[in-house]
Amino acid sequence: MIYLDNAATSFPKLPEVIKAVNKCLNEEGANPGRGGYNLAVKAARVIFNTREQVARLFNIDDSANIAFTLNATDALNMAIKGLVKPGDHVVTTILEHNAVLRPLQWLEMNLQVAFTKVAASPEGYIDLKELEAAIRPDTVLIVANHASNVIGSILPIADIADIAHRRHIPILVDAAQTAGGVPIDIQATGIDMLAFTGHKALFGLQGTGGLYIREDLEVMESRQGGTGSDSSGPQPMVRPDRYESGTPNTPGLAGLGAGVEFILKEGVENIFAREQALIERLMAGFKGIPELTMYGPAVGAKRVPLVSVNLAGVSPHMLAHTLDKAFDIGVRAGLHCAPGAHQTIGTANTGTVRFGLNYLTTEDEVDAAIAALSDITKRHE
Numbered sequence: 074m075i076y077l078d079n080a081a082t083s084f085p086k087l088p089e090v091i092k093a094v095n096k097c098l099n100e101e102g103a104n105p106g107r108g109g110y111n112l113a114v115k116a117a118r119v120i121f122n123t124r125e126q127v128a129r130l131f132n133i134d135d136s137a138n139i140a141f142t143l144n145a146t147d148a149l150n151m152a153i154k155g156l157v158k159p160g161d162h163v164v165t166t167i168l169e170h171n172a173v174l175r176p177l178q179w180l181e182m183n184l185q186v187a188f189t190k191v192a193a194s195p196e197g198y199i200d201l202k203e204l205e206a207a208i209r210p211d212t213v214l215i216v217a218n219h220a221s222n223v224i225g226s227i228l229p230i231a232d233i234a235d236i237a238h239r240r241h242i243p244i245l246v247d248a249a250q251t252a253g254g255v256p257i258d259i260q261a262t263g264i265d266m267l268a269f270t271g272h273k274a275l276f277g278l279q280g281t282g283g284l285y286i287r288e289d290l291e292v293m294e295s296r297q298g299g300t301g302s303d304s305s306g307p308q309p310m311v312r313p314d315r316y317e318s319g320t321p322n323t324p325g326l327a328g329l330g331a332g333v334e335f336i337l338k339e340g341v342e343n344i345f346a347r348e349q350a351l352i353e354r355l356m357a358g359f360k361g362i363p364e365l366t367m368y369g370p371a372v373g374a375k376r377v378p379l380v381s382v383n384l385a386g387v388s389p390h391m392l393a394h395t396l397d398k399a400f401d402i403g404v405r406a407g408l409h410c411a412p413g414a415h416q417t418i419g420t421a422n423t424g425t426v427r428f429g430l431n432y433l434t435t436e437d438e439v440d441a442a443i444a445a446l447s448d449i450t451k452r453h454e
């Protein structure tokens with residue numbers, strides 16, 4: 074099978090990741106931080122090591138400011154609801170995933186929070202002047218996608234962070250599509266909060282993710298409970314314990330650590346270059362099919378390794394179905410949980426078919442996808 078749905082979740086997982094998960098299950102699987110015996114200490118070390126690797130990847134100086142979560146959605150919910158208060162205003166973009174939009178809509182409906190969505194061009198870029206103009210005296214947060222999961226465009230988060238900081242507003246970046254594939258430097262950009270997911274370009278298991286929170290930024294934890302560290306009195310304020318009540322996904326985090334270690338070894342810049350070459354190869358091949366519309370930045374512009382397309386006269390679901398049944402190629406059709414991005418490219422009614430590559434995708438797989446699309450096009454002529 075040719076798996077090209079890596080923008081949804083990466084598959085297959087790296088052998089290193091599977092090995093680390095197995096090792097954890099076989100040799101380190103006690104409850105971390107909840108006992109002083111050897112196995113519990115080993116489990117705690119697994120999580121500590123993963124936190125340190127993630128800190129290296131994003132250039133975070135103190136790994137205690139990274140809280141592990143279920144996924145990016147969990148991290149984004151914690152960041153948004155933990156910072157925004159009733160009556161506040163938030164600036165965001167039309168490109169956001171529902172993991173950002175729906176918490177904001179919930180706050181709007183329940184806590185009189187207002188938010189402004191900055192529009193984007195069909196190539197998936199926002200006008201920074203428009204973003205700055207959307208800031209109001211009561212704006213307490215800017216939330217921005219690092220890369221659109223529909224359009225593939227990469228937003229200039231360092232510039233957005235500059236604007237936010239000039240206005241003394243924290244910025245939350247949704248790095249679900251970029252963590253592991255696009256360089257992110259917390260210390261250089263001063264990004265205040267970064268939400269990431271473990272199961273896409275970080276090669277980890279589903280059910281892993283995290284949130285970096287700047288050390289002096291007050292964000293309310295999303296739940297209280299046992300942390301293993303201090304069982305007397307109310308919720309401890311010490312990080313990361315404050316944000317991680319309950320038994321964590323230790324085997325999943327063991328896998329995430331191995332995924333991040335692999336990325337650090339390969340180098341994010343090298344991963345980005347390979348993924349860019351692969352997506353350009355796919356897009357160059359697709360360009361030879363006149364009936365196919367490709368959305369987002371032109372061939373050659375920097376993007377994450379995904380491209381959304383539509384074939385004239387064939388619905389996205391039918392196209393994805395044919396790719397699956399006739400060619401054994403797995404891709405995703407629909408709105409991809411980001412309706413505003415589809416409004417931006419004019420596909421809100423139909424959706425698109427999204428091809429999601431990653432570092433492990435081969436040139437042969439890319440060429441097979443191009444050949445399959447040509448074949449399907451000919452059948453519809």
Ligand SMILES: Cc1ncc(COP(=O)(O)O)c(C=O)c1O
Nearest residue numbers: 144145146170172222247249270
């Ligand atoms: C841009 C973006 N944000 C957030 C998410 C949510 O990630 P998760 O499903 O891991 O919570 C996704 C996943 O598709 C995404 O692409």
